[in-house]
Amino acid sequence: MKTVTLTSFRSDVRAHMLQDILKNEGIESMLQGERTAQVLAYIPGMDIQVIVFEKDYERAREILKQSFPENTEE
Structure with missing residues (x-):
């Protein structure tokens, strides 16, 4: 299955927070x-x-x- 980059963070804490939120919604992330x-x-x-x-x-x-609205580009 193909993967894509959702976003990036300077902080590993924020990256893990998003990863946990995604997991709670049934979305696997790396x-x-x-x-x-x-x-x-x-x-x-x-x-x-x-x-x-x-x-x-x-x-x-x-x-x-x-x-994390500050991590989305419009």
């Missing part, structure tokens, strides 16, 4: 770059990406808009 972002936090662009399956993207995007 975090990419978590360890690198923790070790190299001082380097711009070292964000943690929240990845979801393509089939769940639209629903996950709505959840993201409700939970």
Whole structure:
């Protein structure tokens, strides 16, 4: 199954919060770059990406808009 990036965070706490919210809604997600972002936090662009399956993207995007509106681009 194909995956897509839903959003990214500088903070692993916020990434895990979104991941928990998605899980509670029945949407599986993965975090990419978590360890690198923790070790190299001082380097711009070292964000943690929240990845979801393509089939769940639209629903996950709505959840993201409700939970973290500052992380959605309009």
